[in-house]
Amino acid sequence: MRQPEAALSPPELGAFGDTLAAYYHQESSSTASASWTDKTTFAITRLQSDVGLPGTSQPIPDEAALHVSIAIQPVPLGSYELLVDGREIDVPFIPALRTSILDLRSQIACTLDCGFDYVHYHLPREGLDEIARDHRIKPVETYRFGICEDDLVIAQVTKTILPLATSPNWSSQLAIDQFSLLFGAHVLQTYGGLARLPEVVTRGLAPWQARRAAEVLRSRLDGGVRLNVLARECGMSVSHFARSFRATFGLSAHGWLVRRRIEVAQDLLLTSTHPLVEIALQSGFSDQAAFNRTFRHVVGVSPGKWRRDHGRG
Known part of the structure; x- marks a missing residue:
């Protein structure tokens, strides 16, 4: 592998989004993020290319975070070369939906001479440490390195979020926040050397x-x-x-909020003659399509039918 060029300036927030895209010589990315603490960010970044990388990637600056990647399409044997701390890693044929786990405290660079489609998860150690402490265990110092892991949980959740990458719901903040905690807990348990996370009795909010x-x-x-x-x-x-x-x-905070949106929408459907698109916006939905889909999922019928059945034609 050709040695990597000098690293780009360290990012303010971390190796995700367009900053991560720049390391891989890509112009843009699809990104969603959640604030784990005031200074750390969990992020989901999707990078795609029809032709591969134009050269060796820029080395990602040292960061106290994990970089979890999942291939959406297969990567042929011999197409992907990976360098970690100056050591070349043997990379096998990578089937679709296989996962890699890298520690960003290592220097990482790669070449990829075929088209690719990857989803990258950025997990700051500070956030993982907080999840550990919340489960009354010590923060994990060393996470297991992995290439081509058959992680069924990460594969399934990634398939679930892929349709959101091009929709307004990709930036649904509470949903991403909730997702990030579940994802972080899975990584902590699976790659942190834990048999399972201890059960924690929660009394609820005051x-x-x-x-x-x-x-x-x-x-x-x-x-x-x-x-x-x-x-x-x-x-x-x-x-x-x-x-x-x-x-x-x-319910989760996001689930509770969705129920309140539906209640507001039902009240407007009963007491006003506003068109559905206006009711959708007044109820906090991004558009009528999202409103219709969520209303049907929660109530069981479309908002138009519910309005007709309850007296507003």
Whole structure:
């Protein structure tokens, strides 16, 4: 492999999004992110190319984070060369939906001389450490390196989020925040050398915390509030808040917010003659298609039929 060029300047937030794309000589990316703490970001980045890399990738600057990648399409044997800390790694044929796990505290560079489609997950160690502490275990120092791992959980969740990559729901903040905690817990357990994460008994939110969380969520029906903001309002860590919210309300914060949107929409359907597209926007949905899809999923019928059945033609 040709030796990598000098590294680009270290990113302000980490190796994801267009910053990650630049390391791989790509002009743009599809990205969604969640704030794990005030200074760390979990991110999902999709990079695609019909022709491969024009040369060796830029080495990613040292960062206290894991880089988890999953191939959406197969990578032929001999097409992908990987260099970690100056050592060439033997890369086998990579079938679709196989996972690689790299520690960004190592220097990483690669060549890829065929078209590719990858989803990359950026997991800061500080966020993983917080999840560990929330489960009353010590932070993990060394995560298992992996190439071409057959991780059925990561494969399935990646297939689930792929359709969102080109839709407005890709930036649904609370949904991504909730997803990031589940994904982080899986990586912590599977690649951190743990048999399983200890069960943690959650008592739920205190009454004042429940009221405050509901108040903030109702004020932002469009979902424009992050899980870390809700947690801060309640004086809790993000992962502890997420578990406590579910214990109190029986739903995740995102699920609870969706139910409130549907309730607002039902009230508007009954008391107004507004067209569905206007009701969708007033209820916090990004568009009528998302409103119709979610309403049908929660209520069981389309909003138009529900309105007709309840007296508003």
